[in-house]
Amino acid sequence: MKKYQSYIDKLTIHLSKSDESRFVAQQLLRMHRETSLKDNPLIVELGVDRGQSTKIFINSIDEKKNAKLISVDIKDCKDAVNDENWEFVQQDSADIQKLLSNKPQIKKGIDILYIDSLHTATHVKKEFYNFYEYLNKNAYIFFDDIDSNPYMANQRKDSINTEIANREILKLLEAIFRANMDKIDFEIMRGSTGLGIFKKLNNLGEKLNPPNYIEERNNLIINKIFQKIFLKKSYQHDNKSDKSFIIKPNKIKK
Numbered sequence: 001m002k003k004y005q006s007y008i009d010k011l012t013i014h015l016s017k018s019d020e021s022r023f024v025a026q027q028l029l030r031m032h033r034e035t036s037l038k039d040n041p042l043i044v045e046l047g048v049d050r051g052q053s054t055k056i057f058i059n060s061i062d063e064k065k066n067a068k069l070i071s072v073d074i075k076d077c078k079d080a081v082n083d084e085n086w087e088f089v090q091q092d093s094a095d096i097q098k099l100l101s102n103k104p105q106i107k108k109g110i111d112i113l114y115i116d117s118l119h120t121a122t123h124v125k126k127e128f129y130n131f132y133e134y135l136n137k138n139a140y141i142f143f144d145d146i147d148s149n150p151y152m153a154n155q156r157k158d159s160i161n162t163e164i165a166n167r168e169i170l171k172l173l174e175a176i177f178r179a180n181m182d183k184i185d186f187e188i189m190r191g192s193t194g195l196g197i198f199k200k201l202n203n204l205g206e207k208l209n210p211p212n213y214i215e216e217r218n219n220l221i222i223n224k225i226f227q228k229i230f231l232k233k234s235y236q237h238d239n240k241s242d243k244s245f246i247i248k249p250n251k252i253k254k
Ligand SMILES: C[S@@+](CC[C@H](N)C(=O)[O-])C[C@H]1O[C@@H](n2cnc3c(N)ncnc32)[C@H](O)[C@@H]1O
Pocket: 046, 047, 048, 049, 050, 051, 052, 053, 054, 072, 073, 074, 075, 091, 092, 093, 094, 116, 117, 118
């Protein structure tokens, strides 16, 4: 039996529950699936704590001879798991130069990056931009805790600090995606605390554009007046022609 298989089995049971445990299981098992599908992945995990995600990754690479999980945490988590495929590094997770000097194999390319350390937009941005060029093509990047909903007023985890922090992290991911749509795919898993999923489409060594933040328009009346003054047009869907379709439906053969 694979290491920590009983934990994977337990999560699988939770997939059919009607409560929030279903979403937690969905998130962890999605990371497990993407990692299992890779032949001999190099996984880098930022944030270990008691090793919930660490166990998922260890299970997914058990029996893969050349796979490796490198986990980083600012505190000592060296006893979180015990496995020959696992290496623990105690340091700040955003300090890529220090990590590269300790674990130079990272330069050959990371296949899975899990970002679950300090949950602030500033730190997540540093981690993602610092690690991006060391990710292989088709690498997955998972961001934990990006949904504000469970932390909003009177919700299960009511916390004003986390509500605001998670909203900023989600806005960061949206701004990164907006500026890099040719380089990354983006998915979000919701229901629990949220899992952001990026897939890198370009090659090892390639970098990202900086995030593109766009100011939200929340006041309809003021914005309508502004549009009138500056003669700005709103997008209108044209259903009489193919003009509004990026992939023209009328040009598709039956
Ligand atoms: C949410 S926990 C990680 C949970 C873990 N991934 C799991 O699934 O069980 C966050 C961890 O990030 C660590 N951390 C906080 N700030 C950090 C930093 N600047 N660099 C590295 N680790 C940090 C904390 O010590 C803590 O263990």
